[in-house]
Amino acid sequence: MTLQQLTYVIELNRCRNFALAAEACGITQPTLSAMLAKLEDELDVRIFDRSNKKVTPTTTGAKIIVQAERAVREASRISEIVAEEKGSVSGPLRLAASPSIAPYILPEFIRQYLKSYPQVSLTVEEMRTENMLNEIANGKLDAGITISGNVRDGIFEIPLYTEKFLVYLSEDCKRDQNEFRPEDLEHENMWIVKEAQCLRESAFSFCKARAKGKQIYEAGNIDTLIRIVDRNGGYTIIPEMHVALLNERQRKNVRRIEGDYLSERRVSLYIKDDCIRQNMLNTITDTLRRFMPEGMLNRRIAQYGIKL
Amino acid sequence: MTLQQLTYVIELNRCRNFALAAEACGITQPTLSAMLAKLEDELDVRIFDRSNKKVTPTTTGAKIIVQAERAVREASRISEIVAEEKGSVSGPLRLAASPSIAPYILPEFIRQYLKSYPQVSLTVEEMRTENMLNEIANGKLDAGITISGNVRDGIFEIPLYTEKFLVYLSEDCKRDQNEFRPEDLEHENMWIVKEAQCLRESAFSFCKARAKGKQIYEAGNIDTLIRIVDRNGGYTIIPEMHVALLNERQRKNVRRIEGDYLSERRVSLYIKDDCIRQNMLNTITDTLRRFMPEGMLNRRIAQYGIKL
DNA sequence: TCATTATGATAGATTTTATCTATGCAAAGA
DNA sequence: TCTTTGCATAGATAAAATCTATCATAATGA
Secondary structure, three states, X not given: OOHHHHHHHHHHHHHOOHHHHHHHHOOOHHHHHHHHHHHHHHHOOOXXXXXXXXXXXXHHHHHHHHHHHXXXXXXXXXXXXXXXXXXXXXXXXXXXXXXXXXXXXXXXXXHHHHHHOOOEEEEXXXXXXXXXXXXXXXXXXXXXXXXXOOOOOOEEEEEEEEEEEEEEEOOOOOOOOOEEOHHHHOOOOEEEEOOOHHHHHHHHHHHHHHOOOOOEEEEOOHHHHHHHHHHHOOEEEEEHHHHHHOOHHHHOOEEEEOOOOOOEEEEEEEEEOOOOOHHHHHHHHHHHHHHOOHHHEXXXXXXXXXXX | OOHHHHHHHHHHHHHOOHHHHHHHHOOOHHHHHHHHHHHHHHHOOOOEEXXXXXXXXXXXXXXXXXXXXXXXXXXXHHHHHXXXXXXXXXXXXXXXXXXXXXXXXXXXXXXXXXXXXXXXXXXXXXXXXXXXXXHHHOOOOOEEEEEOOOXXXXXXXXXXXXXXXXXXXXXXXXXXXXXXXXXHHOOOOEEEEOOOHHHHHHHHHHHHHHOOOOOEEEEOOHHHHHHHHXXXXXXXXXXXXXXXXXXXXXXXXXEEXXXXXXXXXXXXXXXXXXXXXXXXXXXXXXXXXXXXXXXHEOXXXXXXXOOO
16 A cells, blocks of 8 residues: 555545546556556455446445545645745645634735745635534644634644624614613614624623523624614624725724623634644734734734744 | 655664664665665655764654654554454554553453454553543554543543442451441541542542541552551552452451442543444453443443444 | 774665556447 | 447556665774
8 A cells, every 4th residue: 555546546536537537646547547456456445436437435435535535644744844844834724714704814814825925825715613623633724713712632722813893783773872882772683693603602692691582683694684784773793803894884883882791702723733834834823913903913822832 | 755665764763773674674774775765855854863873863853753653554544444344353453541440451351352352463551541542542542441531522432331439448447337437437547549540539539528637648559558558557449340359358348338429430441533443442342341240331332333 | 093893875786566558348328 | 339438458668666785984892
């Protein structure tokens, strides 16, 4: 069994076609056939069923593929270690952010990052927190950005920034004051985001404190919520950074929340605690630092050996 | 980079000598030299410093070796998957038990296991719980046996059995009763085991409930404790299975604990939750079942997909 | 200091393996 | 039925891993 055979298996699983997979691997189709046959022979098990014009993994094959991906990934880490030791910042960087955070930081982050570190091939995706932590743990992701407070063996949390929650009021119920006192609007409808786990939990805490027995509606995302508020009245909670995405008129509807209700959320970077690619991960915090408002940044990031 | 090169690196790190490592790998010394040179060339970094008659890993090399071990381990899992799918029970099985449990079950376990599954190359060692869980998580161990209640991502707990705590009294303070009422001996010294984390915690709970402000002494292991009690009077707490190791005379000093003080401990098998080698792991519970007293076994093991 | 020994590196030959080109063969679709 | 699609096979070739033999060097010790 060789790493190369394993990569062939992985690629074949992606393509489900010998000719295409071979091309992707930079070899010819007969070579791929032969190598697969050899591996199957050695393991004495079929990995792909190719009897009926379709290339599909066998039951055992599917498990082998998953494990092959692990093995190849671990092997590729060796090159990353070397690059890291040389202080170079290059190679692949797989980053994720939770849906309730991504829209506020990713656009600018990507722009800044690609400019600063052109040798890094950056992959960014939105991902829910739970999934994100799993992917970090198993090495498919290098880092993830989501709400602070996730504790998990083998994963470090590195605080990034703190942002306030604000209230977005409908025009109807707008008062001529700068701060929002929850008491003012107890009779109004509060709208909150559905499914955005981390944002909703925060919002719920607020709700529980405020809206005793009141009806609560959920929408798919904050933009929709704001449109709902605009049309139907009531109010919703938005994170501070969402203000940047509002238009001139809408910004007039934003109020600070008065009092001590849970009114902020902390956001952290999550990484594997194996200490590989420290330099690479520093580039993430370096980049964030460049465009985040100074007041929101958490200085104590330094204590984790990651500078900021 | 090939898996073979990585195994050469690993072996060379073990031997720290080219000729010996080459022999261990079944190749000649020049081949090993060449292969290492090739890998170092490819990575463009020295893995071993061999300038001064001694073969030692460089700083980067040390990290590479650790990662190489991971990669090779993950790759070797593929063969395990295949063996598992074929229903065969063979190959290596690395098992650990915590020091406060090992002496009671390992001797008989090993005897029974080797008899039933001669194709398995069983490795057993004593290990503290914390270390054990780490080793299971990183794949160096297949399974570990210790006190129940350790929760950790990626690791399953499978309850094995429950055993009572008993009291071992000195001859002096022996009473002519079958049960031990803690009140009877509040003025006596209670001796407990030092360092045996899991046993001590249980014992401490008991102590706290009982000996308010009383002096407590600690000894290295239970055998010593019993000798201390025999000589100095007082009492100590021992797990039920320890009785089997006591001699005729000593057994007369054992009493049940009366009342509701924490008086039992649960023991579990810990395994990685990746579901590979299910058959193999079933052999562990199968074997335990064969010689454990029926009343101590936990029936609900079945719910984890592992039969018992 | 100078042979001796131990240990890794190098050279060149040889074997093994991976890969290529060309072709065969079987199933699906027209 | 005939064509197309797609994997397997054969035989040749290129690349690699490995071998034997030998060299170079640093530590060892008389």
